[in-house]
Each structure stands twice: as structure tokens, then as C-alpha cells.
Amino acid sequence: xxxxxxxxxxxxxxxxxxxxxxxxxxxxxxxxxxxxxxxxxxxxxxxxxxxxxxxxxxxxxxxxxxxxxxxxxxxxxxxxxxxxxxxxxxxxxxxxxxxxxxxxxxxxxxxxxxxxxxxxxxxxxxxxxxxxxxxxxxxxxxxxxxxxxxxxxxxxxxxxxxxxxxxxxxxxxxxxxxxxxxxxxxxxxxxxxxxxxxxxxxxxxxxxxxxxxxxxxxxxxxxxxxxxxxxxxxxxxxxxxxxxxx
Amino acid sequence: xxxxxxxxxxxxxxxxxxxxxxxxxxxxxxxxxxxxxxxxxxxxxxxxxxxxxxxxxxxxxxxxxxxxxxxxxxxxxxxxxxxxxxxxxxxxxxxxxxxxxxxxxxxxxxxxxxxxxxxxxxxxxxxxxxxxxxxxxxxxxxxxxxxxxxxxxxxxxxxxxxxxxxxxxxxxxxxxxxxxxxxxxxxxxxxxxxxxxxxxxxxxxxxxxxxxxxxxxx
Amino acid sequence: xxxxxxxxxxxxxxxxxxxxxxxxxxxxxxxxxxxxxxxxxxxxxxxxxxxxxxxxxxxxxxxxxxxxxxxxxxxxxxxxxxxxxxxxxxxxxxxxxxxxxxxxxxxxxxxxxxxxxxxxxxxxxxxxxxxxxxxxxxxxxxxxxxxxxxxxxxxxxxxxxxxxxxxxxxxxxxxxxxxxxxxxxxxxxxxxxxxxxxxxxxxxxxxxxxxxxxxxxxxxxxxxxxxxxxxxxxxxxxxxxxxxxxxxxxxx
Numbered sequence: 001x002x003x004x005x006x007x008x009x010x011x012x013x014x015x016x017x018x019x020x021x022x023x024x025x026x027x028x029x030x031x032x033x034x035x036x037x038x039x040x041x042x043x044x045x046x047x048x049x050x051x052x053x054x055x056x057x058x059x060x061x062x063x064x065x066x067x068x069x070x071x072x073x074x075x076x077x078x079x080x081x082x083x084x085x086x087x088x089x090x091x092x093x094x095x096x097x098x099x100x101x102x103x104x105x106x107x108x109x110x111x112x113x114x115x116x117x118x119x120x121x122x123x124x125x126x127x128x129x130x131x132x133x134x135x136x137x138x139x140x141x142x143x144x145x146x147x148x149x150x151x152x153x154x155x156x157x158x159x160x161x162x163x164x165x166x167x168x169x170x171x172x173x174x175x176x177x178x179x180x181x182x183x184x185x186x187x188x189x190x191x192x193x194x195x196x197x198x199x200x201x202x203x204x205x206x207x208x209x210x211x212x213x214x215x216x217x218x219x220x221x222x223x224x225x226x227x228x229x230x231x232x233x234x235x236x237x238x239x240x241x242x243x244x245x246x
Numbered sequence: 247x248x249x250x251x252x253x254x255x256x257x258x259x260x261x262x263x264x265x266x267x268x269x270x271x272x273x274x275x276x277x278x279x280x281x282x283x284x285x286x287x288x289x290x291x292x293x294x295x296x297x298x299x300x301x302x303x304x305x306x307x308x309x310x311x312x313x314x315x316x317x318x319x320x321x322x323x324x325x326x327x328x329x330x331x332x333x334x335x336x337x338x339x340x341x342x343x344x345x346x347x348x349x350x351x352x353x354x355x356x357x358x359x360x361x362x363x364x365x366x367x368x369x370x371x372x373x374x375x376x377x378x379x380x381x382x383x384x385x386x387x388x389x390x391x392x393x394x395x396x397x398x399x400x401x402x403x404x405x406x407x408x409x410x411x412x413x414x415x416x417x418x419x420x421x422x423x424x425x426x427x428x429x430x431x432x433x434x435x436x437x438x439x440x441x442x443x444x445x446x447x448x449x450x451x452x453x454x455x456x457x458x459x460x461x462x463x464x
Numbered sequence: 465x466x467x468x469x470x471x472x473x474x475x476x477x478x479x480x481x482x483x484x485x486x487x488x489x490x491x492x493x494x495x496x497x498x499x500x501x502x503x504x505x506x507x508x509x510x511x512x513x514x515x516x517x518x519x520x521x522x523x524x525x526x527x528x529x530x531x532x533x534x535x536x537x538x539x540x541x542x543x544x545x546x547x548x549x550x551x552x553x554x555x556x557x558x559x560x561x562x563x564x565x566x567x568x569x570x571x572x573x574x575x576x577x578x579x580x581x582x583x584x585x586x587x588x589x590x591x592x593x594x595x596x597x598x599x600x601x602x603x604x605x606x607x608x609x610x611x612x613x614x615x616x617x618x619x620x621x622x623x624x625x626x627x628x629x630x631x632x633x634x635x636x637x638x639x640x641x642x643x644x645x646x647x648x649x650x651x652x653x654x655x656x657x658x659x660x661x662x663x664x665x666x667x668x669x670x671x672x673x674x675x676x677x678x679x680x681x682x683x684x685x686x687x688x689x690x691x692x693x694x695x696x697x698x699x700x701x702x703x704x705x706x707x708x709x710x711x712x713x714x715x716x
Contacts, residue, residue: 090545094474295639
């Protein structure tokens with residue numbers, strides 16, 4: 001058994017009441033582990049708590065109960081975050097920067113610089129097929145281009161774990177295929193990948209293991225074919241999630 | 247860009263309102279359409295927020311404009327109420343703006359408000375007792391408008407003793423002491439003022455000479 | 465340290481590329497127009513009035529940008545979710561706030577520098593240049609930095625609109641703290657104590673004002689500079705420290 005790099009124990013998150021809204025339970029008693037080198041897919045309908053869970057792992061929000069450890073440390077430790085990469089959902093980046101400037105900025109935040117960073121950026125731009133648009137301002141990028149530059153920024157520090165939140169959303173079929181290739185590449189390099197999605201086919205093609213989240217609760221987890229059993233993953237998903245929706 | 251313009255718009259409204267409170271450039275009371283309206287000094291002094299000089303400039307320009315408007319009007323319709331308050335507040339804001347006080351006193355006296363002209367100058371003199379221009383100007387106002395020749399002579403005397411005072415002060419003092427109320431001296435003095443003064447002062451001098459029966463070509 | 469610089473430079477770039485420099489065009493037009501208009505309106509005092517107006521405009525333009533950009537810059541990062549990119553990297557939250565503060569401060573100093581060069585050029589052209597004028601512009605710069613710190617402080621817990629209104633109010637009150645003390649003398653004992661406390665707590669922005677003296681050639685004394693820098697720095701550090709403590713607890 002390889003090393004556990006993401007360890008979530010009994011994790012809960014309640015958003016405090018806002019004006020006109022009661023308190024909202026976003027996560028409740030979630031427990032799961034991800035091992036080094038694994039590609040883990042967190043599956044669930046919109047509003048199930050997937051983004052909340054990732055944000056806790058990245059230190060953007062704090063859990064109300066339970067614990068979350070990434071690479072053996074708490075996520076709000078900056079040394080931990082130096083070893084992570086993150087692509088937020090529907091990313092909005094600084095539109096006034098060019099693609100290259102944006103990657104330089106991101107590299108700088110990891111304390112990288114100089115020739116080493118320039119070489120890395122050139123490689124990353126090539127890898128996400130964005131070299132030709134490197135000197136164009138992000139405001140002129142299409143959705144797919146933004147997603148690809150977003151992947152590049154998530155990899156600028158050569159992270160051990162990559163968190164991707166709905167990476168396929170808004171992409172056309174070609175864009176999806178390209179991004180899928182990229183994720184498979186990362187997987188072959190031995191990176192741990194933790195991604196949120198509501199698209200079953202992506203999970204089937206890419207993931208070693210999945211967790212299914214519904215209304216803040218982890219209703220199932222395991223290897224893809226174990227969960228699917230004799231049917232398809234879709235059947236299992238509908239069985240686990242659909243009941244609550246009916 | 248839109249955001250920036252909106253921001254500048256809000257700032258404009260904010261400070262525009264402040265400037266209007268200070269200068270009340272558009273406030274004209276219906277019953278006295280010609281009257282110069284001056285903000286409440288206490289409120290103005292809080293609103294001004296370290297922009298005293300600019301507020302004084304605003305009041306000064308407003309007074310000049312008002313003065314110009316009155317001179318265009320028929321003599322009986324001229325209204326110089328509020329002018330003293332405006333100049334007084336302006337000189338409180340910017341006491342070093344000496345031209346404001348000295349020229350302002352011409353405007354007031356010419357508008358038949360001699361006591362106010364004297365009060366304005368005396369305030370300036372109290373602030374800057376070493377400046378010759380305050381007693382010098384007081385001498386002219388006492389002589390030409392209040393027609394108190396002894397007082398006028400004393401003011402010129404006082405001015406002559408202060409540094410950098412032009413020699414004419416001494417001559418004025420001497421003449422006034424000696425001759426008392428003489429039309430010749432008055433004409434000579436106004437002519438001297440007319441010759442040395444700029445356009446605005448000339449206008450005042452020209453009108454004074456006309457009253458004394460001396461025509462000056464435009 | 466490099467992270468702080470990267471964040472500051474990014475904010476500087478953002479504001480400069482937001483076509484903020486158009487302000488300079490407005491400033492230039494205002495100065496040219498006013499020197500022509502006041503030359504005809506007044507009787508030889510146009511030099512003095514143009515000097516007053518120029519310094520006033522430099523301060524007001526600076527204050528407008530400091531408040532409007534300052535109150536929205538952190539909100540924008542959250543609203544546009546760019547904060548996710550920055551805070552999930554090894555950037556401590558206080559560094560993020562300080563970086564934004566320094567970036568906007570840098571923009572304002574550059575803007576002040578450019579407006580100042582135009583202003584002093586015009587003063588020289590009119591033959592009324594005095595080195596003291598530079599001192600007043602420098603003090604305005606310190607004041608703007610303190611205002612940016614105030615906006616950062618408010619952005620750590622309020623909305624941009626509320627922050628804007630609060631900062632504007634503080635700007636006005638900050639230039640009238642003396643009036644507060646005068647009023648305190650007339651108030652009842654309990655109210656007096658409260659008002660005197662306010663007098664010391666509220667930022668005294670008159671510390672950073674020399675507009676009314678320098679146009680008469682009166683230079684800003686060295687002691688005044690030392691006091692202004694020290695006071696501004698202490699106040700800014702206190703504000704940013706409080707803002708950081710609040711920002712640390714925020715969730716995104």
C-alpha cells in the first residue's frame with residue numbers, strides 16, 4: 001500500500017446563516033483517503049459539496065468538524081501548499097495579463113524565478129498547446145484557452161498533488177479530449193490527481209477510484225468497477241444519488 | 247474604464263457638493279436676486295477640510311464676478327450686500343492673500359460700504375502689522391470715501407514707517423495734513439492711482455474722477 | 465519578499481492597465497484650462513490660484529483613485545475568484561493584503577510623480593516655482609498611502625460601497641480632527657472623554673497637509689516630515705495588522 005497523501009476524517013462543514021438564508025450544511029461526516037499516484041474522482045450532482053471539500057483541502061475554508069490532512073500536514077500550512085496545484089472551477093484569471101505574464105506571476109508566488117522558471121513556462125505552454133497565445137492578454141482567451149492556461153498554472157510548481165475542480169466544464173469535445181490526454185500524461189508521470197466532476201464518462205476513463213458525494217454526504221467510494229458491479233457506473237450513480245432526489 | 251468614469255463621477259458629485267456649499271455658486275435667494283450669498287462661516291470652516299486656499303480663491307472669484315455684474319447694472323440697482331462676508335471669510339481662509347483684502351476694500355468702498363472696507367483692512371492690519379499695504383490702503387479709503395483727512399494722514403504716516411513702503415505714502419500724508427479737503431488733491435490722487443493701477447482699479451478711479459468732474463478717456 | 469514584490473507588481477500592472485492614466489489627461493486639461501480662465505477672470509492673482517488649484521487637484525485625484533480602487537481591489541479578487549489562484553499557493557494571507565497595499569501605493573506614487581512634474585513645469589513657466597511645492601506633493605503621497613491602508617482595512621470586512629462611504633467620511637473627518645477637539649471642550653464630561661478619545665484614534669490627516677503654506681514658499685520643515693512619516697507608518701502598520709487578523713479568518 002502506497003503512502004496516503006489526502007486523509008479526510010469525518011469532515012463536516014456548516015456555512016453560517018447569511019441574511020435571508022439559514023445555515024447550510026455543505027458536508028457531513030465525510031471520510032476518505034487518496035494514495036500517492038492515484039487518480040481520484042469526486043463525483044456528485046451540482047451542489048453536493050465537492051467544491052467545499054476541495055476548498056478545505058486547499059485551506060480556502062476551514063472545516064467545522066473532523067480533520068483534513070494533505071501530504072501529512074494541515075492545508076493552511078504554506079509549506080504544504082507549495083507542493084500542490086489547483087485549478088478552480090470556471091477559472092477567472094487576471095484578464096490584463098498575458099498568458100506568459102500570468103504564469104510568471106504564479107511561479108513567483110511559489111518563489112520561483114529566473115531562467116529556471118522561464119524554461120519551465122516554455123515547456124508548460126508547449127504542453128498545454130498555448131505557445132502561440134503566450135503573449136496575448138487573457139481577456140482575449142476563449143473558454144478552452146483559459147482552461148488550458150489554468151492547467152499550466154496548476155503545474156507551474158511541479159506539484160505532487162493536482163486538484164482540478166470541474167476541469168471539463170464548458171469545453172468543446174476537442175478541448176475535452178485534449179484535457180483528458182493531459183490528465184493521463186500526468187497520471188503516467190506518477191502525480192496524484194484529485195478531481196471533481198459530475199461527468200461520469202470522464203471518471204470511467206481516467207480514475208482509479210471514485211467517491212460519490214450527495215447532499216454533503218459521501219454515499220459511496222471505491223474502485224470504479226467495484227462500484228459499478230455488474231452494471232455501469234451510471235447505474236450505480238443513479239442508485240446511490242437518485243434515491244435522495246426522488 | 248466604465249468603473250473609473252463612474253468613480254470619478256461619484257467623486258465629482260461628492261466634491262462638487264462640497265464646493266457648492268463653500269461657494270454657493272448657484273444659490274440665489276428669490277427675494278434678493280442680486281444679493282451675494284455667502285455660506286455660513288462655521289459650516290464652511292469644517293467643510294473646507296484643509297482646502298482653505300482654494301476656498302478663498304473661489305470666494306474671491308465669486309466676489310470679483312459679483313462686483314463686475316453690479317457695475318454693469320444701473321447704479322440704483324447695485325447690491326453689494328454679502329460682499330463683506332464673502333471677503334471676510336476668504337481672508338480668514340487665506341490671510342496671506344493680501345491682494346484679496348486690499349482690492350476687496352476698493353470694491354466695498356466703491357459700492358458705498360466704506361465701514362466694511364475699513365473693517366476688512368483693519369483685520370488684515372491686525373494680522374500683519376508690519377505690512378505697509380494695509381495702512382496705505384486704509385489711508386486711501388479714509389481719504390477718498392470716509393473723507394476723514396486726519397485719519398487718512400495718520401494711516402499714510404504709519405505706512406511710510408514700514409519697510410518697502412513706496413515714497414508716495416509720505417507725500418500723501420504730508421498733503422493731507424497740510425491741505426485738508428481739497429478737490430485738487432483728490433483729483434491728483436485719483437489720477438496717480440489711475441496711472442499706476444491695472445484695468446480694474448482704473449475703472450474705479452475713472453468713475454471717481456467722473457464724479458469730481460474730470461473726464462478720463464476710455 | 466519576492467512574493468510580496470510579485471503581488472505588488474501585479475496590482476500595479478492591474479491598475480495601470482485599467483487605463484487609470486487617463487486621469488493624467490484630465491489633470492493636464494484642467495490645469496491648462498484653469499490657467500487660461502483664471503488669467504482673464506482675476507486681476508493678476510492667476511499664478512497663486514493656479515498653484516492652489518493644481519495642488520488641490522493633485523490631492524483630490526489621488527484621493528479619488530486611492531478610495532475607489534482601494535475599496536474595490538480586494539473585493540474584485542474575491543468576486544472574480546482570482547483569490548483562489550493566489551491563496552492556494554504558498555502565500556500567507558497578510559502578504560497578499562500587504563502586496564495589494566504596496567501595489568496600489570506604487571501606482572499612486574507614479575501618478576503623483578507624473579502630475580507633479582506637469583504641475584511644477586507649469587509653475588516654472590509662470591515663474592512661481594518653489595522647492596517647497598515638492599514637499600507638499602510628497603506629503604500628499606504619504607496621506608494617500610494611509611488612505612489605501614484604510615481601504616484595505618475596510619475591505620477585510622465590509623462591502624466596497626460601504627468601505628467607500630466609510631473611507632470618504634474618514635477622509636473628511638481626518639481633515640477636521642481639530643474641530644472635534646474644539647467641540648469636545650463644549651460637550652458634557654462623558655461626551656468630552658469620548659470625543660477626545662476619538663480625536664486620538666481617528667487618523668489626523670492634517671498632518672499630511674501643507675498645501676496652504678507651500679504656495680507662499682514656506683517649506684515643509686524636517687521635523688514635520690519625520691512626524692508625518694512616523695505617524696503614517698505607525699497608523700498603516702496598525703491598520704494592516706488588524707486587516708490581516710480579520711482576513712485570516714475569512715473563508716472564500
